[in-house]
Amino acid sequence: MRLPALTSTAAYQALATHAHDARDWQMRQLFQKDAGRFPRMTVDAAGLFLDYSKNRADAETMQLLVHLARTRGVAEQRDAMFAGEKINVTERRSVLHTALRMPRGKELKVDGQDVNADVHAVLDRIKVFTDKVRNGGWLGHTGKPITDVVNIGIGGSDLGPKMAVLALRSFCHPRLKMHFVSNVDGHDMDAVLGQVNPETTLFIVASKTFTTAETMLNAQTARSWFLGRAREADLPRHFVAVSTNTDAVRSFGIDPENMFPFWDWVGGRYSVWSAIGLSVALAVGFGYFQAMLEGAHAMDEHFREAPLEANMPVLLALVGFWNREFLGASSLSIAPYHQDLSRFPAYLQQLDMESNGKRVTKTGQPVDTATCPVVWGECGTNAQHAYFQLLHQGTDPTPIDFIAALRATHDLPGHHDALLANCFAQSEAFMKGKTEEEVRAELKGAGLSAAEIEEMVPHKTFPGNRPSNMILMDQLTPATLGALIALYEHKTFVQGVIWNIASFDQWGVELGKVLAKKIQSELVGKVDPESHDSSTNGLIVMAKAAQIE
Ligand code: G6Q
Numbered sequence: 001m002r003l004p005a006l007t008s009t010a011a012y013q014a015l016a017t018h019a020h021d022a023r024d025w026q027m028r029q030l031f032q033k034d035a036g037r038f039p040r041m042t043v044d045a046a047g048l049f050l051d052y053s054k055n056r057a058d059a060e061t062m063q064l065l066v067h068l069a070r071t072r073g074v075a076e077q078r079d080a081m082f083a084g085e086k087i088n089v090t091e092r093r094s095v096l097h098t099a100l101r102m103p104r105g106k107e108l109k110v111d112g113q114d115v116n117a118d119v120h121a122v123l124d125r126i127k128v129f130t131d132k133v134r135n136g137g138w139l140g141h142t143g144k145p146i147t148d149v150v151n152i153g154i155g156g157s158d159l160g161p162k163m164a165v166l167a168l169r170s171f172c173h174p175r176l177k178m179h180f181v182s183n184v185d186g187h188d189m190d191a192v193l194g195q196v197n198p199e200t201t202l203f204i205v206a207s208k209t210f211t212t213a214e215t216m217l218n219a220q221t222a223r224s225w226f227l228g229r230a231r232e233a234d235l236p237r238h239f240v241a242v243s244t245n246t247d248a249v250r251s252f253g254i255d256p257e258n259m260f261p262f263w264d265w266v267g268g269r270y271s272v273w274s275a276i277g278l279s280v281a282l283a284v285g286f287g288y289f290q291a292m293l294e295g296a297h298a299m300d301e302h303f304r305e306a307p308l309e310a311n312m313p314v315l316l317a318l319v320g321f322w323n324r325e326f327l328g329a330s331s332l333s334i335a336p337y338h339q340d341l342s343r344f345p346a347y348l349q350q351l352d353m354e355s356n357g358k359r360v361t362k363t364g365q366p367v368d369t370a371t372c373p374v375v376w377g378e379c380g381t382n383a384q385h386a387y388f389q390l391l392h393q394g395t396d397p398t399p400i401d402f403i404a405a406l407r408a409t410h411d412l413p414g415h416h417d418a419l420l421a422n423c424f425a426q427s428e429a430f431m432k433g434k435t436e437e438e439v440r441a442e443l444k445g446a447g448l449s450a451a452e453i454e455e456m457v458p459h460k461t462f463p464g465n466r467p468s469n470m471i472l473m474d475q476l477t478p479a480t481l482g483a484l485i486a487l488y489e490h491k492t493f494v495q496g497v498i499w500n501i502a503s504f505d506q507w508g509v510e511l512g513k514v515l516a517k518k519i520q521s522e523l524v525g526k527v528d529p530e531s532h533d534s535s536t537n538g539l540i541v542m543a544k545a546a547q548i549e
Helices: 010-022 027-033 059-071 074-082 097-101 115-134 159-167 186-193 213-227 232-237 246-252 275-284 286-305 312-326 344-356 388-393 415-432 436-445 450-460 478-499 507-523 534-548
Strands: 042-045 048-051 148-152 177-181 201-206 239-243 259-261 331-337 374-377 400-405 468-473
Touching: 010 059, 010 312, 027 415, 042 286, 042 312, 048 312, 048 478, 059 074, 059 312, 059 478, 074 286, 074 478, 097 115, 097 286, 097 478, 115 259, 115 275, 115 286, 148 213, 148 275, 159 177, 159 275, 159 344, 159 478, 177 186, 177 275, 186 213, 201 213, 201 275, 213 232, 213 239, 213 246, 213 507, 239 246, 239 275, 246 259, 259 275, 275 286, 286 312, 286 478, 312 331, 312 478, 331 344, 331 415, 344 374, 344 478, 388 415, 400 415, 415 468, 436 450, 468 478, 507 534
Parallel strands: 148 177, 148 201, 201 239, 239 259, 331 374, 331 400, 400 468
Antiparallel strands: 042 048, 048 468
């Protein structure tokens, strides 16, 4: 669908006019004058609850935003994605991570291929393999059960599995220790190899293309390390692959029998649901892995069926778009109040920024507005003691997504109430702030003189009126984690549709890769390079000199 430039549309212009007034709104007042704000600006779906009432938006704002989503074709594009149409236009591919979590037996054919049957055939193999490793039936070359699993992968082949294994810590197998090596920096691999025993370690080489330089080097290093301690014939007990590239897996020396396949219609950053999630299934067991898929599927069904005005991913996308586009928020902070979600902000960084960090439309014209904000974050309450200062009193308004579970998965007394109290208190403080009058009254109560009070007032005043969302679940379980990831996947999708950008490619990753190859050969070359700028030439010469010494 050829869409008009976003800012030229009547729907966008109506929002721009409306935003002119909204810039002066105070959320405190919005809450005071509207008792129905909380019930109206909250939504439940797939075991998650979203409260988006602490945004500088009212009922009219939401209507205008939903109208914009409608006119940009969000519903049609969503249906095209689920149907397997080739909506990844620059790579001419379908985008079917949703098919990875479809229940068995649902009809979906792409290019004549029965996608559902293919997906479930691989899931069946994952079940057999993971059961065997977990119950001690899969033995290392000296007859001992596996104790350590090392996932070697990077980007989408690392961030999702690592985040999910940490998030589901309470569901993990007590014997299996999970490790993730991603960085080409040898310190990453070195740290893991120092901890594991070749007799009881299983390496998963996880790479969609099986050509990614970092992963290939790490896999070769692991292979050499292993072969220094065992025979070539022992490799099949200790190395498996997850990939779409059977030939490359075979040439690496892994029997395709030990390869778990997936398909080109699974984007790297959307691949935790595929065989790339093998490490997750090993850690938590196939039953819980399936529960994660089911949680995501429940969110898919909601996204497909709920009207746009009551659709959780659509609403999250729209308030994010509003903050970015009209209230000048150039970043989005993610604050999970759950230590097990410590890698969730990093996971979302890739999901959102690699998908929507684009500057041209699907048809190649420059985008006429800002696109994806910078996504970053850290767990609460730690973040409160680090950078929340800037969020409260800095000069840039930064929206925050709070994420919390109402019930803990531990039974240590006192902690969870303290955690939730902090989470809710922060969301209230960002919204309300603290007025000059309130500061004066407080300081007067503390016995300060009038002069002292006036000196302190500017420092102790909080402007407030800072937007946030609150995402709650009962407990962090495989199902709610699945729903949470799917929520953000669909949110990202909706924003990409509104901006009309190609959310499913990542050409921006290429340039650095090509240059790194050239520099890598120069670092070991005899002649000092002259072809770069003086800074890059100088850095290469320095690194060469350090290696010679
Ligand atoms: C994700 C990106 C990227 C990719 C890695 C690893 O969407 O495509 O992060 O996942 O570059 O790629 P391989 O799995 O092919 O090694």
